[in-house]
Amino acid sequence: MIDDLNDDFWPGTERIIESFLDRQRTRMTDAGLGDYYDDVRAMIDNPTGKHFCSWFVYWGWRAAGGSGPAQLQNLQTTAASIEMLHAALLLQDDVLDGSDYRRGQPAVRKVCANRHAAHGWYGDAAQFGDGCAIALSTIAQDWSTQLLRTLPDTPSIQRAMEIFHDRTVVTECGQLLELVTRADRDYTIERALRINQYKNGAYMFAPTMRMGAAIANAGERVHEAFHSAGLLLGEGHQSRNDLHGAFGDSRTQPTGGFDDLTEGKPSLLLSYAIQDADADQHATLLELYGKPHLTPAQAQRIRALLEATGARTKTEEFISTRFAEACAILRSAPITAAGYAGLTELARRALYHTTKIGARHVQEK
Secondary structure, three states: OOOOOOOOHHHHHHHHHHHHHHHHHHHHHHOOOHHHHHHHHHHHHOOOOOOHHHHHHHHHHHHOOOOOHHHHHHHHHHHHHHHHHHHHHHHHHHHHHOOOEEOOEEOHHHHHHHHHHHHOOOOOHHHHHHHHHHHHHHHHHHHHHHHHOOOOOOHHHHHHHHHHHHHHHHHHHHHHHHHHHHHHOOOOHHHHHHHHHHHHHHHHHHHHHHHHHHHOOOOHHHHHHHHHHHHHHHHHHHHHHHHHHHHOOOOOOOOOOOHHHHHOOOOHHHHHHHHHOOHHHHHHHHHHOOOOOOOHHHHHHHHHHHHHOOHHHHHHHHHHHHHHHHHHHHHHOOOOHHHHHHHHHHHHHHHHOOOOOOHHHOOOO
């Protein structure tokens, strides 16, 4: 259902991306930056990416009754721009988090640092790598903007672009709020939910569905439903990512990485644990969580506390509740049956990190 009924959406989007990137190659290679062009292109072209943002734009459009080759072309260009921006934000995110890996491969900041070290260049390799990643992030953001400028100047596109730009600002606010929380350690549930909404709900779900709806010229009831459901899905999706960040994801961390624990990343999972911990558990969590050179034994101690306080179970329940609430909103919205099925199936993939979905998982509209 979600993969075979797509109007050539993704292949067409890929063609736009590849054609655009091909045209950008000369500028960077002429400047002697061919290796760095390859770095950012590999980030955008990474075949392991799930492209959730683009797919939510598509299914938001389908759900809102979008149709026709002209709308589809605009949708694909918007999705291509979204992919550029997503790569830009991931480049930035890896610098802020100090991450050495992205999607199972060395992060661009690490690739550039290794290049510096291999050549024996002057200065600090890690600082060089971070600087390169930030510069490439800025370039990718500019590419995203260039693609948007190719869209026609119509009321529906104008509204989609307003949503697009608001989405970027809100996401950066979420990133900043996360940095502040790592410093002030305000690990309250209220703060965790606000970060989840800003970084995820107001990035991946609500605005992407609404951009598709805008291109389809949808009414306000559709926009309201997509906004409300999207924020709920974002809270659930971020909580799923937080579980994997704390306990590992066998698909990308076969040995059980624990970057989120060493970074002191704020999360609903941690907030539940802090709230329900006894005095000794509370002290241990604050002592170990965010410790830069955390040992495997200390990481396991944190995981044990996340289990013992019931935080892991509560987080799983939270994800299930948010998914059900979002589906209920979409079910009552004035959208197409096919669009409802596509959105809810896509949401399940995002919140449960699965690609195998049976019909029993999605209630009919």
